[in-house]
Amino acid sequence: MNFSWRYQKNSLFKLFTLLAALFSLIALTTLLVHILHEGWQYLSPQLLKNFPSRFPHKAGIYPAIMGSLWLMILTFFIAVPLGLLSALYIEEYLPKGKWKSLIMVNIKNLSSMPSIIYGLLGLAIFIHTLGFDHSLLSGALTLSLLILPMIIITATEAIRAVPKSLRMASFALGAEKHQVVFLQVLPAALPGILTGIILSLSRAIGETAPLIVIGAATYISFTPESIMDPFTVIPLQIYSWTSRPQAEFHHLAASAIIVLMILLFSLNLLAVFIRNHFQKYKSRL
Template structure:
């Protein structure tokens, strides 16, 4: 039989659990409602401004003639360079740290620094990109400088997520591969990577989602807010959608706020499309392995 003290302790724990459950549920609902209101406001303001002309026109001082063409193409250029760089470098680093590096002081220092870099403010990466890529390597204020800067920014995310994905692969799969005569590299390529690919794709989604919405590093390295031409090579000057949207939102004319809302919708559609494609690839390989 439970004593009175034990019953009081159990009731106290239940009340505390109910309180925190209600607190967390209310906080979640508040965040969801706030996000929904923001999305509704953006759609209402920008929906009527979306048109083919908006997608094919360059930015203009006249709100009705403004378009997002240069910023859209600049963002695509940036992602086309950033995505393969982050994937190749990030996954290669994770493979080395998990499959080859021994538990030494140096490897622990590297792991700690990678974890710390994930929390560094993005403006610091912008200053680093300005110093190294723009000035030291003389890449100027080009798409390549921006892509390399964004690669540095999101690399810690994909490295950490790829490491966690590789850790989830059972050691028994590796042992079975070794028993069949495969060496370490063949085991990594044919067993470990295919099994860890769903988690690696999730890290890629998160890293590119952050990269496509960043503004501060690109402003620091010199991405301009007005471009009246389409970039044709990685060495051309550029602008991206977040910078263009910020420029529109800072204009004194009230109509530019609606143009900015239309730009936000295009950015959201692009982001969700990228995520949907990555999730499709992740689920495909998850079913296969």
């Protein structure tokens, strides 16, 4: 029997997996290097604290940063309670059967819908029907719709992963259903849920298309003071600068991309940190 061909097949397969991994890594590195090369020269404190300007060296993304932060916080407070409670209902109360699978299939479908559709939905409901105008509230509600399916899916998965024995033990000690859910299941599922929430939020702050549809401003001379104020966000400012004719604005856009990437990176880091922290806590249980 000839083993050498089998060994070769093995290493060949390994090589293919390596090439596939390298491919995405190279694409990412190229992008990063390109952006850093284009954008480093405009990276300054001014970029963070100035308003947009027609002079590239004076232009900044302060209102966009504030808009993004406002939007993220509002979206958090709208989407998280809704998503979490829906997930608890689906996993803990809804009996297994046709209904449940129908709902889950629909939610999974919704989570892969193009984001611009949510923009159109937001425009029709929040702006035209409810009259919230082109405000932070409309933006946050639209983004909440966008990330709700993602939050629900990750939360249901986290809840399902909680061992049955934990629930049983809890019931055996005489706990009510809501006590079991809030005091045992929820804390145990928390790391997974939080990770899902943070990743969904970081998707939300990178979105442009739905916000263009609901009419977020491109130039804005002030920062929002209430949820009914108009706003702009970092991705929109980037989009606006890349479509300017002057190359300086393209560099400026690259600098803003760096800021956005740092923001996203720190959010993801936070997600990892939270997961590790709570997992340690859980293993002590």
